[in-house]
Amino acid sequence: MEKKTLIDVSHPIFRHVADAANDLGIDAYAVGGYVRDQLLGRPCKDIDFVCVGSGIELAQKTAEKINANIHVNFFKNFGTAQFRCGDLDVEFVGARKESYDRGSRKPVVEDGTLEDDQNRRDFTINALAISLSKDSFGELVDPFGGVAHLAEKKIITPLDPDITFSDDPLRMMRAIRFATQLDFEIDPITFDAIRRNAERINIISQERITEEFNKIILAPRPSTGFLLLEDSGLLKIIFPEFQQLKGVENYEGKGHKDNFFHTLQVLDNITKNTNNLWLRWAAVLHDIAKPPTKKFVQGEGWTFHGHEVLGSKWVAKIFRRMKQPLGAELKFVQKMVYLHLRPIALTKEEITDSALRRLLFEAGDDIDQLMMLCEADITSKNKDKVKRYLQRFETVRQKLKEVEEKDRVRNFQPPISGELIMQTFGIAPGREIGIIKEEIKEAIMEGKIHNDYEEAYRMMLSLGEKLGLSKK
Ligand code: ATP
Ligand code: MG
Secondary structure, eight states, X not given: OXXXXXXXXXXXXXXXHHHXXXXXXXXXXXXXXXXXXXXXXXXXXEXXXXXXXXXXXXXXXXXXXXXXXXXXXXXXXXXXXXXXXXXXXXXXXXXXXXXOOTTOXXXXXXXXXXXXXXXXXXXXXGOOEEEOSGGGTTOEEOTTOHHHHHXXXXXXXXXXXXXXXXXXXXXXXXXXXXXXXXXXXXXXXXXXXXXXXXXXXXXXXXXXXXXXXXXXXXXXXXXXXXXXXXXXXXXXXXXXXXXXXXXXXXXXXXXXXXXXXXXXXXXXXXXTTOOOHHHHHHHHHTTTTHHHHOEEETXXXXXXXXXXXXXXXXXXXXXXXXXXXXXXXXXXXXXXXXHTTHHHHHHHSOOOHHHHHHHHHHHGGGHHHHHHHHHHTOOOSOHHHHHHHHHHXXXXXXXXXXXXXXXXXXXXXXXXXXXXXXXXXXXXXXXXXXXXXXXHHHHXXXXXXXXOHHHHHHHHHHHHHHTTOOOO
């Protein structure tokens, strides 16, 4: 029976690779993620080509066929080559056979056949290849039933999963990442092997673990991945603080929210409104310091006083350990965690303009993101309660807008500078300047004066007088 072409190979790149392979007298295939994504109808701009021969020569020959000016990048140590073709990123490698020695992390790599190359791939859905040889152009090579597993939405290793995961433990993270991104199920036998091999994740570099973890957080429903990480035993190794959120303590018949499930709901909630990785990370970390701040207070019940302050400190510790960026991204997440209770606190009391101004002043341009985090943080089993909270929250949002339009404190710049104070009173730098500036800021926040130069100037003069200074 003739095999049907399942994949669209009409893009000219496939013809060029096929011609180049033909010239070199070798077999070439498109493999891996690209083939999988084509079958799933997911957009994919990276194509990996594998050939039974030199990937570098095939890349060079293909590039010549497309356009003599294409710049090919060679990675001789890895035997790979890469170039850009329009909006496509194409990579070439020779088929490889890998064998692992349990003691070392690095496999012994030798030239191999297509079959060898498919054997070393992590999951059946990632081991699909499309032939680009003359007599079988466009035919699918699917030795492990990857097409069927795509239809069944199943993640399963091509070979013995214990060997697959022990050889390269990063594959455990990848299994969970793909299950989360694609909404697939990990085959139970494969999943049991992850449980058994979880400890081996320790031999993988933090950067690569974090890369997969960030992809889980960026997926359409990140909670799926966190639940699998927890269930497999990986979570307590790679993110012990998050594992600690799990569980409910009871005292005198009173329990608190399970912060593990609560946080996952907040994360899923915010995911519907933002693709910003760092805002999603703020959701992950907003209650991270609840376990160490937990206390049962008579008459009040369970409290977590100061968890936002300790939590924002922990963000730095966690980001450093996870090798996340330590610049503006870290600062942003810290700020979100630090301020995450503020907007919700506003809904509980009478909303004064000064409280709104202070919040605007502290959040600055991140106010909209903070509001998004707080809205996602409204979770309860009681639907009416959620609805009531959300309504009050909308009121806060509206009032914030009004105050901002009126007072412009969002990017508050002191209307009176230190230089002007020194000039006016003919003084050198000293404590008076700080006092005057702070009092003016307070007066603006409290609504005693407007955020306005003339009013602030008059206030400066009278404050100076009180401090025994006179205008020069
Ligand atoms: P994405 O690009 O969305 O991350 P992908 O499947 O393309 O997904 P890549 O990391 O780009 O993943 O890898 C390309 C292919 O290489 C995979 O489809 C798989 O066949 C193989 N591969 C990648 N990493 C591993 C690994 N750790 N073990 C085995 N095979 C792997
Ligand atoms: Mg890829």
